[in-house]
Amino acid sequence: MLESEWTSRALGRPVIKAFNNIVADSLVHKGLPRGSANRIALPVAGDDSNAKQRVMALIDQIGFDVLDAGPLSDSWRYQPGTPAYCSDPTAQQLPTLLKRANREKAPANRDRAVKMMAKLPADFPPQELVRAARISAGLDSFHVIAPDYPGFGNSDMPDPATYGYTFDKISEVIEAFLKQKSFDRYGLYVQDYGGPVGFRIVGRHPEALEWLIIQNTNAYEVGFTPAWDALRGAMWKNRTPETEKPLSGFLELAGIKSFYLHGAQREELISPDNWNSDFAFMERPNARRVQLDLFYDYRTNVALYPKWQQCLRERQPKTIIFLGTG
Amino acid sequence: MKIGIIGAGNIGSALAAHFNRVGHTVLIANSRGPETLQDVTQRTGSKAVLLSEVATGADLLVLTIPLKSVSSLPEGLLAKFPANYSRTRRRNA
Numbered sequence A: 001m002l003e004s005e006w007t008s009r010a011l012g013r014p015v016i017k018a019f020n021n022i023v024a025d026s027l028v029h030k031g032l033p034r035g036s037a038n039r040i041a042l043p044v045a046g047d048d049s050n051a052k053q054r055v056m057a058l059i060d061q062i063g064f065d066v067l068d069a070g071p072l073s074d075s076w077r078y079q080p081g082t083p084a085y086c087s088d089p090t091a092q093q094l095p096t097l098l099k100r101a102n103r104e105k106a107p108a109n110r111d112r113a114v115k116m117m118a119k120l121p122a123d124f125p126p127q128e129l130v131r132a133a134r135i136s137a138g139l140d141s142f143h144v145i146a147p148d149y150p151g152f153g154n155s156d157m158p159d160p161a162t163y164g165y166t167f168d169k170i171s172e173v174i175e176a177f178l179k180q181k182s183f184d185r186y187g188l189y190v191q192d193y194g195g196p197v198g199f200r201i202v203g204r205h206p207e208a209l210e211w212l213i214i215q216n217t218n219a220y221e222v223g224f225t226p227a228w229d230a231l232r233g234a235m236w237k238n239r240t241p242e243t244e245k246p247l248s249g250f251l252e253l254a255g256i257k258s259f260y261l262h263g264a265q266r267e268e269l270i271s272p273d274n275w276n277s278d279f280a281f282m283e284r285p286n287a288r289r290v291q292l293d294l295f296y297d298y299r300t301n302v303a304l305y306p307k308w309q310q311c312l313r314e315r316q317p318k319t320i321i322f323l324g325t326g
Numbered sequence B: 001m002k003i004g005i006i007g008a009g010n011i012g013s014a015l016a017a018h019f020n021r022v023g024h025t026v027l028i029a030n031s032r033g034p035e036t037l038q039d040v041t042q043r044t045g046s047k048a049v050l051l052s053e054v055a056t057g058a059d060l061l062v063l064t065i066p067l068k069s070v071s072s073l074p075e076g077l078l079a080k081f082p083a084n085y086s087r088t089r090r091r092n093a
Helices: A003-011 A024-029 A049-062 A072-078 A094-100 A106-118 A126-136 A167-180 A194-204 A226-235 A241-251 A253-261 A273-282 A287-297 A299-315 B010-021 B034-044
Strands: A041-046 A065-068 A186-191 A209-215 A318-322 B002-006 B025-029 B060-063 B086-089
Touching: A003 A072, A024 A126, A024 B010, A041 A049, A041 A072, A041 A094, A049 A065, A049 B010, A049 B060, A065 A094, A072 A094, A167 A194, A167 A299, A186 A194, A194 A209, A194 A299, A226 A241, A226 A287, A241 A253, A241 A287, A253 A273, A273 A287, A287 A299, B002 B010, B010 B025, B010 B034, B025 B034
Parallel strands: A041 A065, A186 A209, A209 A318, B002 B025, B002 B060, B060 B086
Antiparallel strands: none
């Protein structure tokens, strides 16, 4: 028996079930006049049709479309763990979501969501939960693009003698690529070199940034570990074949492999395809020169750190940071 | 119409404000008594009453309380609430 059926029996009155699948924040802020685009639709269930009609009229009056979702016994279709739960669908979207509800799987979905929410701070923005519900219900989506930089992976590798591999250059290429693909709002997932590339783009277009995921990339002096000494102490001061030499190990199979395995607790979980394909790309003519040019150019990032820090302080994007010591 | 609301949490007070805004008379009650609802009534334009009074003369009674609290509602709460009148409830589960 559903909770609403139990309640009806316990109190000896017909029960109309509504508002169980909308977060309070949406209920307060997202009501709209009838006929508005994107007006949220709420399902209403009950066994007393007169009472249901009155409740439906009332809900329309306060700013929401209404859908008759049948008798109370059907109202499991918008319980926790179903696509219609807290995803703020429109009247067009709601029927499909109700139809897609899976009674057997809903409790497990609900328990997973409860577990996830228990880890969130109390002031976690409720609309982010709605967004998560919408994405998992298939109402919202976003494109993921992960371009290879010039000189990396499957992208072209122009001749370093004339191209000039710098972070400025790479960031301009990626910015132009985003523009060509018509992305003017985006979240950035920046890892390692992605930081200096991404922060440059954000510095030029702070308004475009919606959110950041930062994984092992640096915008602070304190982020330099002793592993950087060969760069900072020698090559950045005076680039010669001698100062390049201590860095060459990073560009060979053992060095590349160590990037993946250093600090890994269970090496067998990391696919050898990673370093094998990296190394195959590194074996191309000029590839090592490109990497050394970028090692050298990395010094220009340090001078930009204060600018990026200021940009982050002012923009305060929603951010997730992963920073490992391994 | 006259609407009674039991439960003055986020959902109960949101509904109170909406119902008041569109012209309904809203009575609101919780288990702790009307004196604990000053903030809510000021924000929502509703009137705080005792639980025993919230259903009196109401066209619609709205429950915005946890399921487990339903069985501890006072006896006789619905004595003056006719059996053919509607009642709406709201729960997360």
